[in-house]
Amino acid sequence: MTVSLTDRSSVRTGTRSKETRRRKRIRLSLPVGVRPFDARLIDIEDVAEVRDFTQDGLFFVSCMPHYRLGMRLIVTFPYGKVAPKHPKFLATVVRVQERPCGHYGVAVRFLL
DSSP states (O other), rough: OOOOOOHHHHHHHHHOOOOOOOSOEEEEOOOOOOOESGGGGGTTTEEEEEEEESEEEEEEEEOOOOOOOOOOOEEEOOOOOOOOOEEEEEEEEEEEEEGGGEEEEEEEEEOO
């Protein structure tokens, strides 16, 4: 989890800063299928792990380094044999962060 300087000071003083997110996040661990919307990158497919989501988007962790800000993706969530349906969403990458062990945290916002 990334903590800003203002978040750190509020933790020390015991006060909490106002949440700026529009929707509450739901934390979970489920597979997500991700592939670029760009036809030139059609061969890239990723099965990553969702860490949290809202109605507006989700945050997942991947070992693939190709994600960039503004990149459009087709996201299949939930993904896998146990999922009764495989809904697909068009999304755009809004944040990429390097994580330990060569992994990347990727936040996406749903477009449709």
